[in-house]
Amino acid sequence: MGAYVRLELRRGFRSPVNLVMLMAFPVALYLLWTKVLNLAPQGRQGDLAAYTMVSMATYGAMAGALFIGNTIALERGKGWLRQLAVTPLPAHGYVTAKLLSGAAGVLPSIVAVLAAGAFLSDVRLSLGTWPALVALIWVGVLPFAALGIAFGYTLQGQAATLAMTAVYFGLSVLGGLWVPVEMMPEGMRVLAEYSPGYQAGSLGWRALDGLPPTWSGLGVLAAWTLGFVALGLWRYRRSL
Numbered sequence: 001m002g003a004y005v006r007l008e009l010r011r012g013f014r015s016p017v018n019l020v021m022l023m024a025f026p027v028a029l030y031l032l033w034t035k036v037l038n039l040a041p042q043g044r045q046g047d048l049a050a051y052t053m054v055s056m057a058t059y060g061a062m063a064g065a066l067f068i069g070n071t072i073a074l075e076r077g078k079g080w081l082r083q084l085a086v087t088p089l090p091a092h093g094y095v096t097a098k099l100l101s102g103a104a105g106v107l108p109s110i111v112a113v114l115a116a117g118a119f120l121s122d123v124r125l126s127l128g129t130w131p132a133l134v135a136l137i138w139v140g141v142l143p144f145a146a147l148g149i150a151f152g153y154t155l156q157g158q159a160a161t162l163a164m165t166a167v168y169f170g171l172s173v174l175g176g177l178w179v180p181v182e183m184m185p186e187g188m189r190v191l192a193e194y195s196p197g198y199q200a201g202s203l204g205w206r207a208l209d210g211l212p213p214t215w216s217g218l219g220v221l222a223a224w225t226l227g228f229v230a231l232g233l234w235r236y237r238r239s240l
Contacts (some may be wrong), residue, residue: 022105023112026060029124030113034121047208050125053117054204059135059177060113061106065145066168068102072152073160094110095147095149095232102145103138110137125208133204140200144171146228153235171197196224 022069033052055156114133116125125133151164172178174188181189192198199217 001061003122012016020027020062022060022109025063025140026056026109026113029059029118030056031120041105048218049117049121050123050208051205053121054124054133054208055135055177055201057110057113057133058140058175058197058201058204059172060139061117062138062144062172062177062200063140063168064106064109065102066148066151066164068098068105068145069148069152069155069160069164070151072149076152077156094230095236099142099145099232102148104139106145107134109136110134119177119220129207132207136203136207137200140196140203140221143200143224143228145194146225147234150228150235153232153238171195174198175201177201194220197223 031051033056034049038084111134114130118130148165151160151167152161155163174192175181176184176192176193177197181192181198184192199220202217231232
């Protein structure tokens, strides 16, 4: 299984076009929010650049993690899963390899947005906060890598892309990455607090204020991750 994990990791970083897109899109949105529109979330006018930096880094990382499902859908269409079924690789080995490759692929996107905040928006944080943000945002988007795997084993072709795009934007908005949760109706605020997007963003937002993650937030993220992993394993076995 270790050899297959290494293969998936190498494949993920051999597509310069995908890497550029994953880095350029969230950076462009970040600069649009802070340099052009100057949209300050309620109560955060003083630290707009830092708050939006974390939001857009999380937003871009979510995309990189979730859309690993596109790769899986393509592999299913080419019969790759049927070839793997005759190898000693267990089902959990394939799912684990995809989960790790999807998670590792988001790191360049996170670093690019944080670099834009530091060098283009003059965001100033303590030295230890920067690596902490990378780690926290990375952990926060793990459920989306698992969800992308489940999508890849459930749908194929254009249907998979459309479904993932709709879920991606829906969870981003609900999670307060575009519109702060404080500005949402009360019912949506309650729902948002249990969404993986909001909890992923909260890890970074709390770090900006010098606060550690909450146990309830980590519990929500762990529950979503385990649920999506279980769904991905089930769909993988059904797709063989």
